[in-house]
Amino acid sequence: MHSDVKLKPLKIGNVTVDFPVILAPMAGYTDVVMRTLARRYHCGMAYTEVTSAEGLVRGSKQTLHMLETAPGEWPIAAHIYGANPDILAQAAVFLERTGRFQTIDLNCGCPVAKVVAKGAGAALMKHPEKIAQIIRAIKQAVALPVTVKTRLGLSPDRANISEIAHAVEESGGSAIAIHARFVTGRHTGQADWPALARIKSECSIPVIGNGGVLSAEDVLRMVTETGVDGVMIGKAAVGNPWIFQEAWSVMHGYRSQPPSMQERRSVIEEHLRLLIVHKERAGKSRRHPQNSAELSAVLHFRAHLVGYIRGFKKSAEVRRTLQDMRRVADVMAAVNGLQAGETRSCG
Ligand SMILES: Cc1cc2nc3c(=O)[nH]c(=O)nc-3n(C[C@H](O)[C@H](O)[C@H](O)COP(=O)(O)O)c2cc1C
Numbered sequence: 001m002h003s004d005v006k007l008k009p010l011k012i013g014n015v016t017v018d019f020p021v022i023l024a025p026m027a028g029y030t031d032v033v034m035r036t037l038a039r040r041y042h043c044g045m046a047y048t049e050v051t052s053a054e055g056l057v058r059g060s061k062q063t064l065h066m067l068e069t070a071p072g073e074w075p076i077a078a079h080i081y082g083a084n085p086d087i088l089a090q091a092a093v094f095l096e097r098t099g100r101f102q103t104i105d106l107n108c109g110c111p112v113a114k115v116v117a118k119g120a121g122a123a124l125m126k127h128p129e130k131i132a133q134i135i136r137a138i139k140q141a142v143a144l145p146v147t148v149k150t151r152l153g154l155s156p157d158r159a160n161i162s163e164i165a166h167a168v169e170e171s172g173g174s175a176i177a178i179h180a181r182f183v184t185g186r187h188t189g190q191a192d193w194p195a196l197a198r199i200k201s202e203c204s205i206p207v208i209g210n211g212g213v214l215s216a217e218d219v220l221r222m223v224t225e226t227g228v229d230g231v232m233i234g235k236a237a238v239g240n241p242w243i244f245q246e247a248w249s250v251m252h253g254y255r256s257q258p259p260s261m262q263e264r265r266s267v268i269e270e271h272l273r274l275l276i277v278h279k280e281r282a283g284k285s286r287r288h289p290q291n292s293a294e295l296s297a298v299l300h301f302r303a304h305l306v307g308y309i310r311g312f313k314k315s316a317e318v319r320r321t322l323q324d325m326r327r328v329a330d331v332m333a334a335v336n337g338l339q340a341g342e343t344r345s346c347g
Helices: 032-040 053-058 061-066 085-098 121-126 128-141 161-170 193-202 216-226 242-251 261-282 293-308 315-320 328-336
Strands: 010-012 015-017 021-023 045-047 076-081 103-108 146-153 175-182 207-210 230-233
Touching: 021 032, 021 242, 032 045, 032 261, 053 061, 053 076, 053 085, 061 261, 076 085, 085 103, 085 128, 103 121, 103 128, 121 128, 121 146, 128 146, 128 161, 146 161, 161 175, 161 193, 175 193, 175 230, 193 207, 193 216, 207 216, 216 230, 216 242, 230 242, 261 293, 261 328, 293 315, 293 328
Parallel strands: 021 045, 021 230, 045 076, 076 103, 103 146, 146 175, 175 207, 207 230
Antiparallel strands: 010 015
């Protein structure tokens, strides 16, 4: 597909994202390993997993481990949740001092009960003025740009994204990422791109569009149909770092080749090896202290593997054996059984 549509470098405060096709924050997925691989394939920016501001301020070892970054990983958003402006500001100060993050992003969309019960995540969407208060508190404490990731509203009858975007803008937020679904829609169902186009036309700060991007062509389509300043990809990037390279090619007017089986196998193995190192650095798991780093990595990797094998004819067969995988060798044996030449149905 030839493209005349250009995705310009995105300015988030003083940070420039040269290629604004961005890896979405996904709890349990977007750790340093997934981000490192995405980055290798042209991902322009990534967000950390969602991290508790309270945990950061307490200095919780587990919370700090979640914020591990790779040398040279840039630009990266520290994606945090909380409801107390002071605590969030203190967390932002800590993050700024590490020198490893270029933006602070406030989660305003997480529907998880324990987050919402504290007035954080999706609960903040009910109170745009509280979002503005938090942004002001963080901005007073740090020089890093502050952004928000949110949704269209809690439910179709409570669609208040315009009010939220306005609150982010007037309190000095530098960009807003909008998942074009409601909280009630969780992560599935049709994403409302016309709503993205409407908000983009109302906003003076950059809008990053998110929801329902399944392929590189969808990146182009979202930019064309909505005019957003950046495109954020979630589920379709799981087990598919190549989607960023494909998007880069499409946006530059040509098509990249899908990865060979050999490349796919080698990235899967590298993902596992890097995960083992990441787990070793975490130390013993509190819940399963008897698990080796290799076992923890393989258990964690199974969700990624489902993504890596999506679209292959034998993927159902491999999925049936997931429960028995304990070692890197088990995973690689299953992956080696996938036939070269089989194609993925989608990204
Ligand atoms: C497993 C999973 C975890 C997620 N965790 C977060 C999160 O911690 N913070 C957040 O703002 N969004 C989170 N999301 C939402 C994604 O960032 C994204 O908005 C959503 O998946 C829609 O994009 P997509 O259609 O490209 O997947 C999560 C989504 C999934 C599937």
